[in-house]
Amino acid sequence: MRIRTARQREDGPARACLPLLFCPLTTVAKRTPHDPTLPHALWWQAGVYGSLPAVLLWIVARLPAEILYLLFGNAMTAAALFNHAGDTVFVTGWLASAVWLWFTRRRPHGRPAAHAGRAASADPSHEPHHPG
Secondary structure: OOOOEEEHHHHHOOOOOOEHOOOOOOOOOOOOOOOOOHHHHOOOOOHHHHHHHHHHHHHHHOOOOHHHHHHOOOHHHHHHHHHHHHHHHHHHHHHHHHHHHHHOOOOOOOOOOOHHHEEEEEEOOOOOOOOO
8 A cells, every 4th residue: 555645635646745644734635615704613603792782682671660761761662672672683693693604504515506406417518598
């Protein structure tokens, strides 16, 4: 059995390097390119960081009427507005997390995202007819 080197794995058998034991920085290669814009592992942060202010808004909405009246002038309107604002912030945060999770999902390597179902069964030499 022949030992392959890291350089041979990247560029093919034409170039040589030291054995893998001596090239520790080039031994691991990712199959998919790294996209630094939205890391997939942090999808939950928008929901959690949106939940914290939402909880604070819900707590303020449930303060006694006297305190809300002293702080904001109208206790009933202030309570309803803070409750609604808490609901909106909470839902918006978790919807942002869902969108983040959806757009950073992993797709099978080598398949286009738009036509993943038809790409495997279609003849590559066939050009589709578009009625016009």
